Amino acid sequence: MVPCELCKNLLGRPGYVPPHPKLLRSDNGAPRAERAGQQVFVYTCQHCRQVIALSTHDDGADYWTRPERAAR
Numbered sequence: 001m002v003p004c005e006l007c008k009n010l011l012g013r014p015g016y017v018p019p020h021p022k023l024l025r026s027d028n029g030a031p032r033a034e035r036a037g038q039q040v041f042v043y044t045c046q047h048c049r050q051v052i053a054l055s056t057h058d059d060g061a062d063y064w065t066r067p068e069r070a071a072r
Helices: 005-010
Strands: 023-025 033-035 038-045 051-056 062-065
Touching: none
Parallel strands: none
Antiparallel strands: 023 038, 033 038, 038 051, 051 062
């Protein structure tokens, strides 16, 4: 699945960058995964159906990633 331009621009950005308007939270407000203080919140784009995660990384910062890269 190819991400739209909005999703491409969001991937790799820090967590303080807000989700684009076409992203809907797909986890009902609860983190999808939690390990040692790391959380993953999953979003789905209404335009391209790309799944994007907001996840905490080892350095403690949040980043927008694809889910397969989210749980490090």
